[in-house]
Amino acid sequence: MALLRKTSKPEPPEKWEAQLRKGCLELAILASLWEQRFYGLEILRVLEKESDLVLAEGTVYPILGRLKEEGLLQSEWVEAEAGHPRKYYWLTSAGKQKVVSMAQFWSSFSGNLNTLLKPVLNGKGGKS
């Protein structure tokens, strides 16, 4: 239960931080499905492990639905041993193209921003 309690009431983030997380969530969801198909909770676990993007777990499902509507994901209900079916998602070829282009943009964008932020993080300069 430690895991459940830990994720249930995160500290409220700054507004811009929340916006940033939301903006990156679509890319992170698509990227999590790059290698294999997952159902919703598995995607959330990947996102929790590899990133720090999810604010409320339920918000991921409408995004998954929209990505499917846009033809970037495909889905299928699969009966599971747990006693209830799970909805698995995987990338379509359009989804793979999209995530590659998004990842390329992100890589370039974050690289440039990191260069800009380097002196700030090192605490150099900064006239008051």
Add this chain to the structure above:
Amino acid sequence: MNTMTCNAMVDDYFVRLDSRLSDLPSERRKDFMMELRAHVMDKLSQVAVVTESDCKSVLEALGAPDEIARQYRMEFLLKHSSWNLSPVTVLRTLLRWTIAGIQGYLVFLVAMIGYVVAACFYLTALLKPFFPHNIGMFVSEYGINLANFPVQHGHDVLGNYYIPFAVFAGYLFTLGTTLLIRFLVRRLGALRRNI
């Protein structure tokens, strides 16, 4: 393990969520609810002895029904209305936008003006046979009037041809407004999703 209490909490959660999505297509709504319920069951199955507190934590981590319903609408109704040609669907979506911010309000205003003008053309086309001397396209020194009550000014340049003209103009305004709204929804949708 107080299974009854937990089940009641979960059921109550989904009843509330269902009520907030009640106007959406039932098949889509059921699929969405089934997926969220599977999520809750999976998370609860990780716990050997489920307490009321665990159940509450799982539902809180999922998010409030209001918030999930709000996001679901943003994601799906905007997507839906970006290709749907029904003015009712477009206006319903935009009405929800107006609550969310000024952009939605302005687009809603544009839509209302476009559809009201279209409705005026349809209405005058319907009334023309009953008021042939008061409904038409009257051109005078005051400009162009479509309805001329009680005194006639100017000359009715279309006569009975006004009816097909008004039907066609109404159709053009309906289609034009819907296409404009679809364009704006697509352009602003990405911004709206991030709010």
